[in-house]
Amino acid sequence: xxxxxxxxxxxxxxxxxxxxxxxxxxxxxxxxxxxxxxxxxxxxxxxxxxxxxxxxxxxxxxxxxxxxxxxxxxxxxxxxxxxxxxxxxxxxxxxxxxxxxxxxxxxxxxxxxxxxxxxxxxxxxxxxxxxxxxxxxxxxxxxxxxxxxxxxxxxxxxxxxxxxxxxxxxxxxxxxxxxxxxxxxxxxxxxxxxxxxxxxxxxxxxxxxxxxxxxxxxxxxxxxxxxxxxxxxxxxxxxxxxxxxxxxxxxxxxxxxxxxxxxxxxxxxxxxxxxxxxxxx
Numbered sequence: 001x002x003x004x005x006x007x008x009x010x011x012x013x014x015x016x017x018x019x020x021x022x023x024x025x026x027x028x029x030x031x032x033x034x035x036x037x038x039x040x041x042x043x044x045x046x047x048x049x050x051x052x053x054x055x056x057x058x059x060x061x062x063x064x065x066x067x068x069x070x071x072x073x074x075x076x077x078x079x080x081x082x083x084x085x086x087x088x089x090x091x092x093x094x095x096x097x098x099x100x101x102x103x104x105x106x107x108x109x110x111x112x113x114x115x116x117x118x119x120x121x122x123x124x125x126x127x128x129x130x131x132x133x134x135x136x137x138x139x140x141x142x143x144x145x146x147x148x149x150x151x152x153x154x155x156x157x158x159x160x161x162x163x164x165x166x167x168x169x170x171x172x173x174x175x176x177x178x179x180x181x182x183x184x185x186x187x188x189x190x191x192x193x194x195x196x197x198x199x200x201x202x203x204x205x206x207x208x209x210x211x212x213x214x215x216x217x218x219x220x221x222x223x224x225x226x227x228x229x230x231x232x233x234x235x236x237x238x239x240x241x242x243x244x245x246x247x248x249x250x251x252x253x254x255x256x257x258x259x260x261x262x263x264x265x266x267x268x269x270x271x272x273x274x275x276x277x278x279x280x281x
């Protein structure tokens with residue numbers, strides 16, 4: 001899921017409206033937002049439920065699964081996810097998980113909707129800035145000075161803007177066959193599928209696929225794959241101690257030099273500078 005542009009069918013049944021589960025370690029309130037650092041024990045299962053307000057969840061350690069009416073997704077350390085209000089979902093904690101949860105007042109979403117696409121679907125907040133923005137949010141959450149509330153509010157609004165921008169890139173009017181191709185790309189961008197393989201998924205000619213993909217997503221398939229690889233590299237830089245050469249190979253780049261050049265082209269930062277900016281406290 002990448003990005004918050006997943007289209008889901010509305011559930012035909014309603015679960016209970018609940019608040020937070022797990023153990024709350026620390027909590028802070030700022031205008032429009034409530035932030036809580038929570039721990040969930042291994043083996044916990046939260047049956048289908050919903051929240052009356054929207055949430056951002058930043059996975060600090062561990063991993064869990066989140067299920068919707070028609071799919072299930074994995075939420076690993078470093079993932080930043082958006083959950084809209086009243087979205088039915090369930091959670092499975094296969095190991096101990098620590099998260100920073102941000103409850104978003106509805107008035108904040110409505111205000112954002114006046115300037116950007118409304119956030120209405122659950123999914124991972126992608127984008128080149130999301131990794132270091134999430135870590136900045138956590139640093140400010142831990143800070144005790146009087147500037148921290150203002151800084152947290154600014155970072156959260158940036159994250160929501162990044163999420164809305166991802167929706168804008170989602171090709172809401174793309175035909176079903178093209179959305180299937182994009183979903184396949186979201187799952188296989190590290191494997192470099194061929195154009196013929198992708199065209200077969202959509203049951204169209206490769207030329208037609210290339211033309212329609214650019215028309216609806218305002219990018220070529222090659223650039224789409226390259227951007228997703230850079231985003232994956234951002235997550236690895238922010239949440240692992242792997243070397244630049246290891247990350248380059250894991251993300252499908254021919255060598256570290258090529259990786260560094262492409263990374264700077266897309267982010268205006270070197271990988272080392274990005275890692276420094278994304279450092280956890």
